[in-house]
Amino acid sequence: MNFWDIITVILKLAGALAIFLFAMKLMSEGLQKIAGSKMRSVLKQITGNPIRGILTGTAVTAAIQSSSATTVMVVGFVNAGLLSLAGAVAVIMGANIGTTVTAWIITLFGLGDNTGGFSLPMLLAAISLFFIFSGRDRLKSIGQTIIGLALLLVGMELLQEPLSNLDQYPNFLHAISTLSNNGFWSILIFIVIGALLTCLVQASAAMMAITLVMCYNGWIGFDVAVALVMGQNIGTTITANLAALVANDAGKKAARAHLVFNVVGVLITLIVFSPLMHFIAYITENITGCSPYASVTDSFYNRESVPMAISLFHTIFNVFNTIILAFFIPQILKIVNWMVKTRKEETDDDFRLTYIEGNWLSTAELNLQSAKSEIEVFSQRVLRMYTFLPGLRTAKNEDDFDAIMKRIEKYEGITDRMEQEITKFLTRVGSGDVSQHASERISTMLRIIDNLESIGDAIFQIAMTRKSKREDAVHFDASQNANLAHMSDLVQKALDIMDKNLKDYDNIDLDAAYAAEHEINAYRNLLRSQHLDALKLGIYDYAIGNAYSGLYALYEKLGDYIINVSEAIGGKKED
DSSP states (O other): OOHHHHHHHHHHHHHHHHHHHHHHHHHHHHHHHHHTTHHHHHHHTOOSOHHHHHHHHHHHHHHHTOHHHHHHHHHHHHHTTSSOHHHHHHHHHHHHHHTHHHHHHHHHHSSGGGGTTTHHHHHHHHHHHHHHTTSOHHHHHHHHHHHHHHHHHHHHHHHHHHHTTGGGOHHHHHHHHHHHTSTHHHHHHHHHHHHHHHHHHTOHHHHHHHHHHHHHTTSSOHHHHHHHHHHHHHHTTHHHHHHGGGSOHHHHHHHHHHHHHHHHHHHHHHHTHHHHHHHHHHHHHHHHSSOTTOOTTSTTOOTTHHHHHHHHHHHHHHHHHHHHHGGGHHHHHHHHHHHSOOOOOOOTTSOOOSSSTTOOOSSHHHHHHHHHHHHHHHHHHHHHHHTTHHHHHHOOSHHHHHHHHHHHHHHHHHHHHHHHHHHHHHHHHHTSSOOHHHHHHHHHHHHHHHHHHHHHHHHHHHHHHHHHHHHTTOOOOHHHHHHHHHHHHHHHHHHHHHHHHHHOGGGOOHHHHHHHHHHHHHHHHHHHHHHHHHHHHTSSOHHHHHHHHHHHHHHHHHHHHHHHHHHHHHOOOOO
């Protein structure tokens, strides 16, 4: 094998892998679009029931054909407190089972004559066109999934070509043979190789495809292939752990749980390695008529026996480990709690993104769910900022007053940054391939965050008015303070309704939002009428009156921004 031969093989493999990975991406995105936001709602419903969590993880991963997407979602949900760590571990266990579907697709349809050359992919591509040009988003997503499958088969066909000619490179085969002849150490060596290669490629499906093709052509034996598969299960955890780099402690623990589960699963399998291999060989021989340990020189040799055995192993490996380790979820949690030391508790006075930072998913629908959750955090920040205002009136000294003002100023800066970051995220989502529904949701969210930032500005303006009043030694009487306190309570009620509406776009209470806004407007009108009468009667001077009217007007302005948020979600109600 000379230098140019090596380059040729590498380039062919790279091209085939590129097509294969692109096909997997298309399939995953298409299936995720079909499933839509239902995946998120299903995952959120997982409680402390391990069986439900395992079944959910299996179903979601089998549906979207990406355990990485499932685990990254899980990390994001745990990071934001939507999913318990125990529930996340159960979902991750199920995701490992769901990912075995990919191996079966390759084994049954992607090897040798099963691909039909390029005839079957071309047929699938032609069928997909009817869906893609249908004009309906859901049918387009189905078409994208079908064409993804077609390209996957093309990728498998191209992948087999350079790997099927490895007998022309005896040095390569000799290296594999040398590594394979070290007994149990060979198993450990190939587990490490499988983990490293999967970390490098960042796609266990691609490594599984290469493993199955090499088995099909007889370049690696059954035990070596099994070791590579076990290594791939460890290597695939890198995606979730990378996503967790910017997550909080809970998100990091979910990612570590994925790693612990797969590593412990490999250790358990190594303990029962020999009887398990003989059991799988027995099943495979009954299905294909040939043992995966058979020699290529045997007359009854069936080259499909090893890929079949590998797919069986992959399924049994994940199901077997899930059944066992489901009883040890508390112990897994203890391990990850030891691995991830709890940091000093973050405060709301620190700017951070919870859902969207470092948590980019492959489809607009899932990214919009992350953005929606981030907007809920934004709303909570605004409500928290509002609770500081009463302290400005009751502050006993200048130091207390200045401390509260600094917090309000800091929160005002946080609201500005949150609007900027969420806007950038939504703009990035909107620049991709989005449906009409997704485009409308992006517009809605942009309007929501604009008004949430305006609420923060209005709160800051109220604080500055309080500051000016204090500096000018302007004092309200008891009735004015009581009136402003009542107005503040009405705005608080409106904020609570707004925050509740932001949690469920499909079931918002627009009537309650309008009722709260009407109460604010009516009370503002009452205060304005009383204020004008007081000025005519000379009950208080202009400075007091100016500060007083300015404050209740700002509270009413707050109410306008608040109702704008609910209207952005549910649509403006016609008068």
